[in-house]
Amino acid sequence: MxxxxxxxxxxxxxxxxxxxxxxxxxxxxxxxxxxxxxxxxxxxxxxxxxxxxxxxxxxxxxxxxxxxxxxxxxxxxxxxxxxxxxxxxxxxxxxxxxxxxxxxxTAMLEAFTLLNIKKIVLAAPWGEGTNQTVAAFIEASGVQVLQQRAMGIVSNIEVGHLSAQTAYDLGRQADHPEADAIFLACGNWMTLEVIDALEKDTGKPVLSTNSCAIWxxxxxxxxxxxxxxxxxxxxxxxxx
Known part of the structure; x- marks a missing residue:
């Protein structure tokens, strides 16, 4: 080791x-x-x-x-x-x-700056209200949220049971032609294993709570x- x-x-x-x-x-x-x-x-x-x-x-x-x-x-x-x-x-x-x-x-905003991301789409497993709060924070920080999708799950332990495929699928649904990047929000959502595939299939950067935090x-x-x-x-x- x-x-x-x-x-x-x-x-x-x-x-x-x-x-x-x-x-x-x-x-x-x-x-x-x-x-x-x-x-x-x-x-x-x-x-x-x-x-x-x-x-x-x-x-x-x-x-x-x-x-x-x-x-x-x-x-x-x-x-x-x-x-x-x-x-x-x-x-x-x-x-x-x-x-x-x-x-x-903080990590998310720093990654947006580094990649010169000005417009995103937001996908998350939680409820619409939480999505709106996160989107408002992002927009107040100078990045436009063109489109968003939320699965409506409140229980965090239930989010942890979701497969990474749900992150891929919701990211594709949220995507917008004018978006510079896709952001997959929520640290308890499995995302890392699908980021490469989602980047290849959409042709744009894909960031998640966990990829930004690690970076x-x-x-x-x-x-x-x-x-x-x-x-x-x-x-x-x-x-x-």
């Missing part, structure tokens, strides 16, 4: 069953994954606000593991209170653990890395 020299810190919702196996599968062999969980069972307005009440306590646990960087890889909670809310969450994590931090929302956190860790097979963002792109 290759020696693990970097430590990736992940804050995830308590009902998330997707991120740990997805992240562990794709992270470079010299990077180990270390997780802490924040209480969330349903993807609803109250739960996506309350989840961050535990932020400092769980971030401090990751500090105990001496991680190199931390990500809150949850799109709905990190966009819940509008433009700039993600940066406030980053600051709270950094203060609690003394390490650089990012969120799913941004790996840049914070500052290792020499490339993760092929999961879309162009992870294969060969760095922050400028």
């Amino acid at each position: 290759k020696k693990k020299t970097k430590r990736f810190g992940l804050l995830l919702p308590s009902s998330n069953t997707t991120q740990e196996p997805e992240f562990a599968e794709v992270l470079p062999s010299d990077v180990s994954l270390h997780c802490a969980r924040l209480t969330l069972r349903n993807i609803d307005p109250e739960s996506t606000i309350k989840i961050v009440e535990e932020l400092e306590a769980e971030a401090q646990k990751l500090k105990d593991a001496a991680v190199d960087a931390v990500v809150l890889s949850a799109t709905a909670p990190s966009t819940r209170l509008g433009k700039g809310y993600d940066k406030k969450i980053c600051a709270r994590i950094e203060q609690a653990c003394g390490k650089p931090a990012t969120t799913a929302a 941004a956190t790996m840049n914070l860790i500052d290792g020499a890395w490339s993760i092929p097979g999961y879309g162009r963002l992870l294969a060969n792109l760095r922050q400028g």
Whole structure:
């Protein structure tokens, strides 16, 4: 086994069953994954606000593991209170653990900037209300949402039972000729294994909550890395 020299810190919702196996599968062999969980069972307005009440306590646990960087890889909670809310969450994590931090929302916007993405379509397994909140955050940050699709699932554990094929199918349904990219939102939705195929079939970048979170956190860790097979963002792109 290759020696693990970097430590990736992940804050995830308590009902998330997707991120740990997805992240562990794709992270470079010299990077180990270390997780802490924040209480969330349903993807609803109250739960996506309350989840961050535990932020400092769980971030401090990751500090105990001496991680190199931390990500809150949850799109709905990190966009819940509008433009700039993600940066406030980053600051709270950094203060609690003394390490650089990012969120799913922050990573998403940085990836849009890097790829010069101005217009997207949004696909997600959660409800229309959550989709509207996320879309409003994206548009307030300067990126147009041309079209969106939502499956209407509230229970996060149910989202974790969905196959990656549902992400491919909804991404195709949401696509728009004028869109620069497709964004597959929700960290508990299996997406990584279909990104390459969806990019090939649509001819445009496909980003997901988890691909953006891995990409941004790996840049914070500052290792020499490339993760092929999961879309162009992870294969060969760095922050400028």
